[in-house]
Amino acid sequence: MLGSFDSAGLASLRMTVWFLGDGALVSETIAVAMSGGVDSSTVAAMLRAEGHNVIGLTMQLWNQRRLAGHEGMPESVNHPSKPKAGSLGAPTTGRCCSLDDVYDARRVAETIGIPYYVVNHEERFEREVVRPFVEEYLAGRTPIPCSLCNNHLKFDQLLIVARQIGAERIATGHYAQVAFDDAGGRWLLKRPVDRSKDQTYFLFGLTQEQLARTLFPLGGMTKPEVRELARTYNLVIAEKPDSQEICFVPGGDYKKFLDAYLAEQGAEARLDVGGEMVTTDGAVIGEHAGVHNFTVGQRKGLGVATGSPLYVIQINNDTRQVVVGRDEELYTRTLRARRVNLISVAAIDGPMRVGVKIRHKHAPAAAVIESAGPDEVVVTFDEAQRAVTPGQAAVFYDGDVVVGGGWIE
Amino acid sequence: MGRVYLDNNATTPVLPEVLEAMRPYFAERFGNASSIHSHGQQTRGAVERARESVAALIGARASEIVFTSGGTEADNLAVFGVAGHARAGVIGNGDHIITSTIEHHAVLNACRRLESQGCAVTYVPVDASGVVDPEDVRRALRSSTRLISIMMANNETGMVQPVGEIGSIAREADVYFHTDAVQAAGKIRVRVDEVGCDLLTLSAHKLHGPQGVGALYVRKGTELEAQMHGGRHERSRRAGTENVPGIVGLGAAAELARAGLERGDDLKMAALRDRLEGELLAIEACGVNGVGTHTSQTARCVGRPHGSDKNDRSLENLKGSGLPLRVPNTSNIYFEGIDGEALVIALDLKGLAVSTGAACSSGAIEPSHVLMAMGMTAERARGSIRFSLGKMNSAEDVEFALAVVPETVARLRELSPVWRGAASLEPRAAS
Numbered sequence: 067m068l069g070s071f072d073s074a075g076l077a078s079l080r081m082t083v084w085f086l087g088d089g090a091l092v093s094e095t096i097a098v099a100m101s102g103g104v105d106s107s108t109v110a111a112m113l114r115a116e117g118h119n120v121i122g123l124t125m126q127l128w129n130q131r132r133l134a135g136h137e138g139m140p141e142s143v144n145h146p147s148k149p150k151a152g153s154l155g156a157p158t159t160g161r162c163c164s165l166d167d168v169y170d171a172r173r174v175a176e177t178i179g180i181p182y183y184v185v186n187h188e189e190r191f192e193r194e195v196v197r198p199f200v201e202e203y204l205a206g207r208t209p210i211p212c213s214l215c216n217n218h219l220k221f222d223q224l225l226i227v228a229r230q231i232g233a234e235r236i237a238t239g240h241y242a243q244v245a246f247d248d249a250g251g252r253w254l255l256k257r258p259v260d261r262s263k264d265q266t267y268f269l270f271g272l273t274q275e276q277l278a279r280t281l282f283p284l285g286g287m288t289k290p291e292v293r294e295l296a297r298t299y300n301l302v303i304a305e306k307p308d309s310q311e312i313c314f315v316p317g318g319d320y321k322k323f324l325d326a327y328l329a330e331q332g333a334e335a336r337l338d339v340g341g342e343m344v345t346t347d348g349a350v351i352g353e354h355a356g357v358h359n360f361t362v363g364q365r366k367g368l369g370v371a372t373g374s375p376l377y378v379i380q381i382n383n384d385t386r387q388v389v390v391g392r393d394e395e396l397y398t399r400t401l402r403a404r405r406v407n408l409i410s411v412a413a414i415d416g417p418m419r420v421g422v423k424i425r426h427k428h429a430p431a432a433a434v435i436e437s438a439g440p441d442e443v444v445v446t447f448d449e450a451q452r453a454v455t456p457g458q459a460a461v462f463y464d465g466d467v468v469v470g471g472g473w474i475e
Numbered sequence: 476m477g478r479v480y481l482d483n484n485a486t487t488p489v490l491p492e493v494l495e496a497m498r499p500y501f502a503e504r505f506g507n508a509s510s511i512h513s514h515g516q517q518t519r520g521a522v523e524r525a526r527e528s529v530a531a532l533i534g535a536r537a538s539e540i541v542f543t544s545g546g547t548e549a550d551n552l553a554v555f556g557v558a559g560h561a562r563a564g565v566i567g568n569g570d571h572i573i574t575s576t577i578e579h580h581a582v583l584n585a586c587r588r589l590e591s592q593g594c595a596v597t598y599v600p601v602d603a604s605g606v607v608d609p610e611d612v613r614r615a616l617r618s619s620t621r622l623i624s625i626m627m628a629n630n631e632t633g634m635v636q637p638v639g640e641i642g643s644i645a646r647e648a649d650v651y652f653h654t655d656a657v658q659a660a661g662k663i664r665v666r667v668d669e670v671g672c673d674l675l676t677l678s679a680h681k682l683h684g685p686q687g688v689g690a691l692y693v694r695k696g697t698e699l700e701a702q703m704h705g706g707r708h709e710r711s712r713r714a715g716t717e718n719v720p721g722i723v724g725l726g727a728a729a730e731l732a733r734a735g736l737e738r739g740d741d742l743k744m745a746a747l748r749d750r751l752e753g754e755l756l757a758i759e760a761c762g763v764n765g766v767g768t769h770t771s772q773t774a775r776c777v778g779r780p781h782g783s784d785k786n787d788r789s790l791e792n793l794k795g796s797g798l799p800l801r802v803p804n805t806s807n808i809y810f811e812g813i814d815g816e817a818l819v820i821a822l823d824l825k826g827l828a829v830s831t832g833a834a835c836s837s838g839a840i841e842p843s844h845v846l847m848a849m850g851m852t853a854e855r856a857r858g859s860i861r862f863s864l865g866k867m868n869s870a871e872d873v874e875f876a877l878a879v880v881p882e883t884v885a886r887l888r889e890l891s892p893v894w895r896g897a898a899s900l901e902p903r904a905a906s
Contacts, residue, residue, distance in 0.1 A: 121824070181823070181824060183820045183823075185816055185817070185820070185840075186816060186840050186841065226890055226891075226892065227814070227816075227817050227820070229890050230814075230817045230821055230886065230887045230890050230891075231817060231820045231821040231824055232821065232824055
C-alpha cells in the first residue's frame with residue numbers, strides 16, 4: 067500500500083490543505099485523474115486557475131478492441147454504435163479508455179497548459195477489477211466494479227504514481243467531500259452538495275491515508291455549475307454527455323461481456339453455471355443457463371410463465387439454484403457486510419444508528435449496525451428492505467458523513 | 476527549467492544547416508519537380524542532388540534511392556513490394572518471409588498483415604543480449620522464402636545485428652534481403668555492398684533531418700511492386716509529388732552524417748554514452764539491457780570487412796572480437812523495483828526527456844516486445860529506460876542526467892510497492 071500509516075504525517079498534510087477563497091492559498095503539486103469527461107477536466111482547469119502545479123494523468127485500464135468480434139461484441143468501439151430509437155445520440159458503446167477520451171483529456175490538458183501523461187494499468191485492472199467482476203457474476207452475485215477500481219487502481223496505484231512523480235495529492239472529479247475532523251482526529255468522507263450526483267457509495271473503501279491525499283474539488287458544486295465552469299474555461303468537452311455505465315462493458319450489456327471474456331479466456335474458463343429454477347417452497351419450475359444471468363429482484367427474462375409476477379429472491383451458488391418468488395418475499399430486515407472499511411470511526415463499539423444504502427440509487431434506510439467480527443458488520447433495518455443483493459455494497463451514513471461500508475454477503 | 480533531450484532514437488532535432496538547406500524550398504523555390512518549366516527544373520535539381528547525398532551515405536547509386544514519407548513507408552514498400560509481389564494476381568500465395576522478433580512494428584505488422592493474407596512468416600528469436608543468430612536465419616530458409624527482413628540496429632537496445640552474415644546467407648540462397656537501417660545510419664558506417672542487402676530503409680528525422688521523409692534503397696534489378704499508385708514519380712516505384720523541402724533536408728542531413736562519421740563523431744558520442752552509462756551503473760540493482768558499456772563493444776560499422784578500405788580505422792580492432800556490438804548513442808538500462816513509465820514521467824517533469832518501451836495508440840506504455848524477446852520478465856522490461864544521445868548533446872547534458880536520475884530512481888523506489896531494497900536482491904550479474 068502506501069507505506070506505514072503515520073498519523074503525525076497525515077496531520078501535517080492537513081496543514082497544507084488549500085484554502086479556498088480566503089487568500090491563504092498554498093500552491094502545491096497535484097495530480098488530477100483525468101478521464102476526458104466534464105468533471106475531471108473541470109477539476110484540472112480549476113486547480114490550474116488557482117495556481118497549483120497540476121499534472122494530468124489518465125489511466126489506461128482496458129483495451130476496448132480486445133474483445134471486439136467476440137460473440138456479439140461490437141467490431142469497433144471507437145465509433146458509437148447506431149443510436150437507439152429515442153436516444154439523444156449519446157454513445158452507447160463502452161467508453162473506458164477509448165482513444166476519444168484520451169484525446170479529449172489531452173486536448174484539455176493542452177488548453178489549460180498542464181503536463182499530461184497516460185499511465186498503463188491494464189494488467190492490474192484485469193486482475194483486480196475485471197476478473198473479480200466476472201467471478202462474482204459466476205458465483206451468483208452482482209458486483210460493483212467501480213468500487214474495486216477506486217480501491218485498487220485510482221486511489222492506490224494512481225496515487226503511488228502521483229507521489230512518485232512529485233505530487234503529494236490527487237484530485238478527481240468525483241462528487242464527494244473530504245474533511246478533517248479535529249475532534250475525532252480522522253479524515254471524513256462526506257456526501258456532496260449535489261445529492262443527485264453523490265458518488266460516496268463507490269468510495270466507501272478509501273483509507274485514512276488515501277483520504278488525506280485526495281481532493282474532491284467538485285464536492286461543493288452542482289453538475290450544472292460544473293458545466294458552466296467548463297464553458298467558462300473554454301474546455302472542448304463542456305457539452306460532452308455524462309457516462310453512466312460500467313466503463314469496460316460496451317453498451318452496458320454485461321452478459322455479452324461475460325460471454326466474450328470467457329470465450330477469450332478459453333473453454334476451460336467457462337464454468338458450468340446452469341441449474342434449476344425453484345420456488346421458495348422448493349418446487350422445481352424450470353432450468354436456467356447460468357446464475358450469472360440473474361440478479362436479486364430481477365423480474366424479466368426468467369424464462370418461466372406463471373400467473374403472478376415472479377422475482378429472483380435468492381441465487382444459491384452451491385446448488386446453482388435460482389430461487390424465485392413473489393415481490394413481498396424480496397424484503398429482508400438484516401444483512402451481513404464483509405470486508406468492512408471504517409472511515410469516520412476507528413471501530414464500532416456497540417450498536418450504532420445509521421442510514422444504510424444498499425445500492426447506488428437508494429436513499430439511506432434507517433438501521434442499526436453492530437460489529438460481528440474483525441471486519442464484519444450486521445445491519446438491522448428499521449423497516450425491511452427490498453432486494454438486498456449479494457455483491458453490492460452496504461454503505462453506512464451518519465447524516466452526510468460516511469461511517470464506512472462493506473460488501474453484502 | 477532547462478530541458479535536456481536524451482531521446483534521439485525517437486527523433487532528433489533538425490540541425491541548423493539542414494534547416495537552412497530546406498528553407499528556400501518552402502516558398503521561393505516552390506516548383507513541382509515534375510514540371511517542365513524552370514521552376515520545376517530548379518526543384519528537380521535539388522531532389523536529385525539530395526538523392527546523390529543519400530546514396531553516398533550508404534555506398535549506393537543515386538538511381539537506387541526511392542524517397543518515401545518516412546521509415547514506416549519504406550519498410551512497408553520493401554515488405555509488400557517484394558513479398559506481396561503479385562504472382563498470378565494472388566497476393567502472398569504461400570510465399571515465406573523471415574524476420575525477427577525485435578523488428579520495428581513497421582516491419583513486424585507488415586509481416587503480420589501478409590501472414591493474414593496467406594504468406595508464411597518465421598520470426599527468428601534473439602539471444603539474451605538482443606542479437607539474432609545468423610544460423611537461425613539459415614535454418615529458417617525454405618524453397619518458398621522470398622524475403623529476409625532483419626534490422627541493422629535495434630531502436631531500443633542499440634544492438635547491431637549480424638546483417639553482413641545474413642546478407643551472405645541471403646545471397647547464397649538467392650533470397651531478397653531487406654534491412655531497416657533507420658537506427659544505424661549516421662551512427663555507424665553503412666555500406667550496402669558490405670551488408671549485401673537488396674533493400675535498406677532510412678529515415679531523415681533519426682539523423683537530424685526533418686520528420687515525414689525517408690528513403691528506401693532498392694538494389695538495381697530488384698523486383699519491387701509499387702504500393703502507392705499514381706504518377707510515374709520515383710521511377711514508378713512511389714507515386715506522389717515529391718516532398719521537396721523534406722527530401723532536401725534528408726540530403727543535407729545525410730551529408731552531415733557522412734562527414735561526421737569521417738570526423739569520428741561516433742567515437743565522441745560513444746565516450747559521452749559510456750560516461751553516462753558507467754555512472755548510472757553505480758546505482759544499486761540496475762544493469763544494461765544488451766551488452767555492457769565498453770568502448771571496444773561499440774560498433775563503427777557492420778558487414779564484411781573490406782581490407783582495402785583505408786577509412787575503416789576501427790575494423791582491425793573489431794575483427795574476431797566475437798563481441799556483440801552496439802551503436803554508440805544508445806543505453807538501455809533497467810532499474811529493479813521501479814516502473815519505467817513513472818520514471819519517464821518523473822524525469823520529464825524534472826526536465827530530462829528519455830523513453831521506455833513503445834507507446835501504444837493512447838500514449839500509454841506497453842512492455843517492450845524487444846526486451847521481452849530477449850527473455851526478460853515483464854517486470855524487468857517495465858523497469859527499463861532508454862537513453863539515446865544525439866549530435867546536439869554535450870557533456871553538460873550527461874552531467875544533468877547524472878544529477879537527476881539517481882535521486883529520481885531513489886524516490887520511486889521509496890514509494891514502490893515492489894521494491895524490497897537491495898539487501899534482498901541477488902548480487903548484480905556481470906553484464
